[in-house]
Structure formats: C-alpha cells, structure tokens
Amino acid sequence: MRTTTTTTTTVLLLLLPQLLCSTDTGRSNSRHQQSENIHKDFSEAPVKGHTPAAGVKGQGWDTCSIPCDITVKLLRDEKHSVCGQLQQSLLTFGRSTRKLMRDVMEEQQRALDVLSTQVTELMSKVQMLSSEVQRSNTEMFSVKPVQSHGRDCSDIKDTLMSVVPKIPSGIYIVHPENTDSSFEVFCEMDYMGGGWTVVQRRTDGLTDFKRPWTDYVDGFGNLAGEHWLGLKKMFYIVNQKDTRFQLHVALTSNTDVTSYASYDDFHLDNETQFFCVHLGRYAGSAGDAFRGYEQEQNQDTAPFSASDVDNDGCNPSCSFESRTVESCSAQHNHTGWWFNQCGLANLNGSPEDADQSPGQRTHILWDTWRQNGVPHTIKSVTMKIRRITTNN
Numbered sequence: 001m002r003t004t005t006t007t008t009t010t011v012l013l014l015l016l017p018q019l020l021c022s023t024d025t026g027r028s029n030s031r032h033q034q035s036e037n038i039h040k041d042f043s044e045a046p047v048k049g050h051t052p053a054a055g056v057k058g059q060g061w062d063t064c065s066i067p068c069d070i071t072v073k074l075l076r077d078e079k080h081s082v083c084g085q086l087q088q089s090l091l092t093f094g095r096s097t098r099k100l101m102r103d104v105m106e107e108q109q110r111a112l113d114v115l116s117t118q119v120t121e122l123m124s125k126v127q128m129l130s131s132e133v134q135r136s137n138t139e140m141f142s143v144k145p146v147q148s149h150g151r152d153c154s155d156i157k158d159t160l161m162s163v164v165p166k167i168p169s170g171i172y173i174v175h176p177e178n179t180d181s182s183f184e185v186f187c188e189m190d191y192m193g194g195g196w197t198v199v200q201r202r203t204d205g206l207t208d209f210k211r212p213w214t215d216y217v218d219g220f221g222n223l224a225g226e227h228w229l230g231l232k233k234m235f236y237i238v239n240q241k242d243t244r245f246q247l248h249v250a251l252t253s254n255t256d257v258t259s260y261a262s263y264d265d266f267h268l269d270n271e272t273q274f275f276c277v278h279l280g281r282y283a284g285s286a287g288d289a290f291r292g293y294e295q296e297q298n299q300d301t302a303p304f305s306a307s308d309v310d311n312d313g314c315n316p317s318c319s320f321e322s323r324t325v326e327s328c329s330a331q332h333n334h335t336g337w338w339f340n341q342c343g344l345a346n347l348n349g350s351p352e353d354a355d356q357s358p359g360q361r362t363h364i365l366w367d368t369w370r371q372n373g374v375p376h377t378i379k380s381v382t383m384k385i386r387r388i389t390t391n392n
C-alpha cells in the first residue's frame with residue numbers, strides 16, 4: 001500500500017496540470033491503471049476547474065482521487081520550485097552576459113590602445129620628417145653667401161648667365177654702385193626670368209614686424225625667410241645711376257589663390273625725406289592698392305612711418321569707419337609703411353587669418369584685391385625689385 005502511494009505522488013508531481021480539480025466519483029479502477037490512462041491522455045488534459053466532457057469515453061479518464069487542497073499545494077510547491085530554478089538560471093545568464101561584455105570591451109580597449117600608440121608613433125615620425133625637410137630647405141637657402149659680387153641681383157644674373165647654365169636662388173652679396181656699402185640680399189633667380197632682389201617677405205608670421213624706425217631703416221629678419229631688407233639698402237639699390245627698377249608684389253591668399261601688382265619705376269627719396277616712395281605705372285591682377293580708389297588714399301610719394309616716427313598724414317588725426325586714428329602705425333599693428341591717412345596697402349601686416357583686435361588692421365592689407373566685393377585674406381607676400389633698363 002505504501003509503495004502504491006509513493007508511485008502515485010511521483011506521477012502527480014510530473015503531471016500536476018492534468019490533475020487539477022478532478023473529482024472523485026468513486027470509480028474503482030486501480031490507481032496504476034489511472035496513471036497509465038493519464039499518460040495516454042496527456043494531450044487531452046481537462047481545463048482546470050472543469051470535469052472532463054461527458055462525451056469523452058473509452059479513453060480511461062476518471063476523476064481524481066486526490067483532494068483538491070492537496071493538489072493545489074503540490075502545484076504551488078512545484079511552481080515555486082520552477083520559479084526558483086528560473087531565477088537562478090536568469091542570474092547565472094546575467095552574470096555570464098556581463099562577463100562576456102566586459103571581456104569584449106576590454107579586448108576592444110586593448111586594440112584601441114595599440115592603434116592609438118601606432119598613430120602617435122606615426123605622427124611623431126611625420127613631424128620629424130617635416131622638420132627634417134624644413135631644416136634642409138633652410139640650409140639650402142642659408143648656405144654661406146655666394147661670393148659673387150654684383151651691384152644687385154639683376155646685375156649678378158647678367159654676369160653669371162654667361163658662365164653658368166643655371167643660376168641658383170639664394171643669398172648673394174651685393175655692392176650697389178656709388179656706395180661704400182656691401183650687404184647680403186636674397187636673389188630669386190627662378191621666378192619670372194630671375195634677377196629679382198627680394199626687399200620684403202612675409203610668409204609665416206614668425207618674425208616680429210612691430211619695429212621702431214631704425215629697424216625699418218637698417219632691415220631685420222632672416223633673408224632666407226621673413227625679412228625686411230631695410231630702407232637704406234633699398235635706397236642704395238634703386239638709386240644707382242642709369243637704372244630703373246620694377247617693383248613686383250606677389251600675393252597668395254589663404255585659399256592659395258595668387259595675384260600680383262607691378263610698378264615700373266620704383267625708387268625712394270633719401271633718409272632726410274623719410275624715404276618717400278615713388279612707384280611709376282601700375283600693372284597686375286591685384287589692383288593698385290598703393291594708390292587706392294581716392295586721392296586721399298594715395299600712398300604714392302608718401303614718406304615712411306614707423307611706430308615711433310609719424311609721417312602718416314593724420315595730423316592730428318584721421319577719421320574713418322567712425323573711428324579717430326592718430327597713428328596709422330598703431331592702427332596697423334605697430335608696423336612700418338608708407339602710410340597716407342593710412343590708405344589701402346600695408347604689406348608688413350600679419351599673415352595670420354584672424355583680425356584679433358576689432359577695428360584694428362593687423363593683417364597683411366592689399367584692399368583692392370577682392371573676391372565678390374570682399375578683400376582676400378592674404379597669407380603670404382613677397383616684394384621684389386628688378387632692373388628694367390640697365391643703361392639709357
């Protein structure tokens with residue numbers, strides 16, 4: 001009897017849903033037989049709370065001999081057990097998933113670290129190569145001055161072209177006619193036929209052009225890079241006898257557009273007249289900013305001014321753009337130039353893009369070179385001179 005009871009309990013645990021609320025009608029089939037029948041009828045189990053349909057006969061279904069309250073308790077216990085197992089499985093699954101994600105992320109981080117290190121190494125190699133190229137370029141132009149004297153770069157070119165097939169650009173020593181002065185200049189021998197003496201170059205903003213009068217008179221900077229040759233040296237070159245010099249202004253915008261302005265009779269008065277500039281006729285694509293649009297903007301024949309020497313034509317002050325200006329040099333970043341009521345040209349401004357002081361003109365200015373009515377932002381400029389007649 002005990003064996004029979006144990007077997008029944010086991011079957012009940014397995015097949016609890018089928019046994020819900022079956023009623024005991026006293027049929028006397030053996031319980032083993034009942035279990036077998038239940039197994040057979042598994043797929044046709046009655047719905048909880050309902051007796052089997054009256055028409056279902058011959059399938060061995062009989063009412064349950066276990067009281068309902070015990071059945072419910074067994075069901076509840078089974079449910080709790082299954083729920084517990086499910087929760088446990090979910091926790092285990094969650095832990096596994098988190099660990100997996102952590103592993104994947106750590107793996108990705110390691111890969112990123114490796115890539116980042118490689119990028120850093122590459123960047124430092126590029127920087128090293130770049131500075132190497134820059135250094136070799138500088139060395140190429142900074143070699144000892146060619147010991148070939150001439151009166152100016154045009155004269156040197158004319159002398160050398162008969163003896164060497166190609167004359168290199170670089171630093172040469174010149175000795176202008178009727179002076180006791182020899183000095184170094186940068187000669188451009190490749191540009192537009194060569195023979196150009198560079199008198200000003202602004203390219204990277206690394207040289208300070210906020211200078212007093214004496215610096216603009218004597219010159220400053222690095223001849224192979226940014227520099228101002230000096231008013232006195234310019235004067236010596238362009239005032240030689242039987243010569244006439246062309247001034248060529250080569251401009252490059254920050255979008256790498258190029259343009260130029262050319263003047264066919266560039267010369268200066270002497271220092272007692274503050275090196276007044278004379279230009280001759282204009283030709284070019286950048287417009288005649290030296291003369292501007294109106295007479296009061298005309299810098300032709302204007303004397304030179306610097307931060308400490310004021311010949312700017314604003315006496316005591318000029319007024320434009322609702323501003324009162326006493327010193328054009330101060331208005332133009334304390335640079336030197338042939339200002340005339342400031343005007344529309346100052347090639348000694350900064351190549352930097354942004355005008356950092358509102359109302360100030362700190363950048364390289366050539367106002368007549370415009371696109372859609374707006375002046376180009378100029379990132380580099382070179383002023384160079386060349387003889388256009390050697391004797392007449």
Ligand SMILES: [Ca+2]
Pocket residue numbers: 310311312313314315316317326327328
């Ligand atoms: Ca003034």
